[in-house]
Amino acid sequence: MTMKVLVPVKRVVDYNVKVRVAADGSGVETQGVKMSMNPFDEIAVEEAVRLREKGAAKEVVAVTIGAQAAQDVLRTAMAMGADRAILVRTDDTLEPRAVANVLKAIATREDAGLICMGKQAIDDDMNATGQILAAKLGWPQGTFASAVTVADGRIEVAREIDGGTEVVSLTLPAVITADLRLNEPRYASLPNIMKARKKPLETIEIDSLGVDTASRLTVVSVAEPSERKEGVKVNSAAELVEKLKTEAKVI
Amino acid sequence: MTALVLVEVENGAVRQASRSAVAAASRFGAVDAIVFGDGAEAAAALPGVTRVLSVPALVNDLAEPAADLLAARAKDYSHIVAAASATGKNILPRLAGLLDVQPIPDVVEIKDADTFVRPIYAGNALATVRSSDSIKVLTIRGSNFDPIAAEGGSATVETIEAPASEKSVFVKVELSASDRPELESARVVISGGKGMKDAANFKLLEPIADKLNAAIGASRAAVDSGFAPNEMQVGQTGKIVAPELYIAVGLSGAIQHLAGMKDSRVIVAINTDPEAPIFKVADYGVVGDLFEVLPELEKAL
Numbered sequence: 431m432t433m434k435v436l437v438p439v440k441r442v443v444d445y446n447v448k449v450r451v452a453a454d455g456s457g458v459e460t461q462g463v464k465m466s467m468n469p470f471d472e473i474a475v476e477e478a479v480r481l482r483e484k485g486a487a488k489e490v491v492a493v494t495i496g497a498q499a500a501q502d503v504l505r506t507a508m509a510m511g512a513d514r515a516i517l518v519r520t521d522d523t524l525e526p527r528a529v530a531n532v533l534k535a536i537a538t539r540e541d542a543g544l545i546c547m548g549k550q551a552i553d554d555d556m557n558a559t560g561q562i563l564a565a566k567l568g569w570p571q572g573t574f575a576s577a578v579t580v581a582d583g584r585i586e587v588a589r590e591i592d593g594g595t596e597v598v599s600l601t602l603p604a605v606i607t608a609d610l611r612l613n614e615p616r617y618a619s620l621p622n623i624m625k626a627r628k629k630p631l632e633t634i635e636i637d638s639l640g641v642d643t644a645s646r647l648t649v650v651s652v653a654e655p656s657e658r659k660e661g662v663k664v665n666s667a668a669e670l671v672e673k674l675k676t677e678a679k680v681i
Numbered sequence: 682m683t684a685l686v687l688v689e690v691e692n693g694a695v696r697q698a699s700r701s702a703v704a705a706a707s708r709f710g711a712v713d714a715i716v717f718g719d720g721a722e723a724a725a726a727l728p729g730v731t732r733v734l735s736v737p738a739l740v741n742d743l744a745e746p747a748a749d750l751l752a753a754r755a756k757d758y759s760h761i762v763a764a765a766s767a768t769g770k771n772i773l774p775r776l777a778g779l780l781d782v783q784p785i786p787d788v789v790e791i792k793d794a795d796t797f798v799r800p801i802y803a804g805n806a807l808a809t810v811r812s813s814d815s816i817k818v819l820t821i822r823g824s825n826f827d828p829i830a831a832e833g834g835s836a837t838v839e840t841i842e843a844p845a846s847e848k849s850v851f852v853k854v855e856l857s858a859s860d861r862p863e864l865e866s867a868r869v870v871i872s873g874g875k876g877m878k879d880a881a882n883f884k885l886l887e888p889i890a891d892k893l894n895a896a897i898g899a900s901r902a903a904v905d906s907g908f909a910p911n912e913m914q915v916g917q918t919g920k921i922v923a924p925e926l927y928i929a930v931g932l933s934g935a936i937q938h939l940a941g942m943k944d945s946r947v948i949v950a951i952n953t954d955p956e957a958p959i960f961k962v963a964d965y966g967v968v969g970d971l972f973e974v975l976p977e978l979e980k981a982l
Contacts, residue, residue: 448936449802458806470918526774527783554801555917558774558784561744565778570745570848573771576911586852590911591767592920593863594856598743601848610901610918611911646783650796650809658943661964663955667977670949673965678947680926681869681893681982 433487433543433580433602435478438533439471439507441500442553455651467503470548472510473608476615477578478546479511486580487544489513493536495529497521501631508626509618515629520636520643526554528643530562535639537567542603544585549574549607560607570600574609682710682794685734685754687747687763687772688727690720695727697866698764700828702821703727706762707829708791713758714836715751717742721838728833738843741851742768746844748775755780755816759794765820765921766865773818782814787921789825803917804940823865824923824944857912864915867896870924870942872915873908874900874932876952876971880908885975886930892982898922898942900932916941931971934959951975 443449444466449458467475481487492507492515494500504515518532537545545564550557564571572578572587576595579586580602589596590609618626636643664670674681684706689696706712713732714724721735734754739746751772755761761776763769765787777784789807790798796811797819864870871886871893883897890897899909901916915922917940927945932938934950934957942948943962950963951974960966967974 443802445937449805451806458802525783527777527781530778550918552803552917555799555803556774556784556786557770558777558786561771561774562778562784565748565775566781571771571775573744574767589767589771591854592865593912594854595912596741596854597852599850599852604848609911610905610914646814647785647810647812650811652801652806652808655800655804655807655943658948658962660961661948661966663960663966663968665967667967667974668981670965670967670978671981674926674947674949678926678964680947 436542440468441503472615508629509623526559531641564605573607576611682759684760685758688714688724698823701823701826702764705821725836730836746846752779777818784818864896869893869895869926871928872898875902876931
């Protein structure tokens, strides 16, 4: 198998951090906040590495778009088993449409046979980049994947849908977006973290790609959601049922 | 301005989330509906829908032909709208890619025809965004818009052909058999967390769910531990629910879970740990062992 798998990864506020909205309402505080690879992207890296280990793919290439600091998620991807990495350098924040334009350029340059990525990033929660990218490339898509099998030039994808699972068979090349149950990502071992430092990491200036990265959305404001008030503790199930009947009038 | 709404029909009835999407879309002006597979009649009965585009041949909601078809019709519309369901989230961003517009997912509030509010960071912040695209592609979070009625309308129906799909082929679907209401439309939801300890204990939720006609949900931790299937997951990465009553059993209330249920009208938490974050959002809390509280609750109902 000669297939090259491209794995786009995103550097986001770590999922354990409780984010705070910036006082000026322009966004959320990211200064001094722990950043990590988007958890869904870790699953995508793991799946790509497994495909290579099974012999279904030849090479796994991780790519991210961001400032110099975004290199750390590429090193993590390589410590997990990606062979090399590409940083598309920019200081701007890109929307999914713009990200898809950049990834399309990289996928074409790399002649990728499969793009395996997280279904959504836990910062903007858009759940859109994979689908937009597939459309722009004219490739089929297997979104919200919980199982993936490559055979005979096709990829079979079990997809999480409302109420169950659906299986689709796609021609390659294709775009897959990873859902939670696809796999359990491995921890990068210390020797592999050391090895990853020596793997190739290429930096490309975003302007050199010549793609449209303009934003179509203007952020008018970012606000805290209204807080719920903490309620009362009750002492027994009987008291709870009584309150639900007479006070909350919900049963 | 006219909006086109992707309407999902299941067992002859329009899904509640799609009725919410029609309600949201009617803010923009006239509403047309598009239905893949059978179900044009149910969509034509929705109040406020002028015209139904029926694509009976497209039975499996495959994103590739569906997005192609929507793209071919898009120029007639100012807004293309769907519920933020698995189907909506699969098809609409692909459509946006074909149209080269930036989709706006999970809309919880419409400010005007160009300006929308959507949650980011698992609902820990609400972003108000204004779109400069000529066609807006939106998914609507059903729990934030009251659904329109299922009957009362009489739209015209136009049947259209489905484009071929060679790159993507439907193989099979496995739906979990359940007589319970859908998570997203149930009046009452009872969810179990890691405190349930194993899959067999999830059965303890059933008699209570039976008495309250409730849907059963699970936290991501419970799903990850194999206690419950993923389609039961409530949270940022699962289903977003806002029932009249939400009962959280043996779940701590991780940020990502709260994102999926904190808009419920009344929240009840049952947990042994009085410091569990779930109590911060609960209207009524019971500090205790769920294995003792659940049978008592069943008896008291």
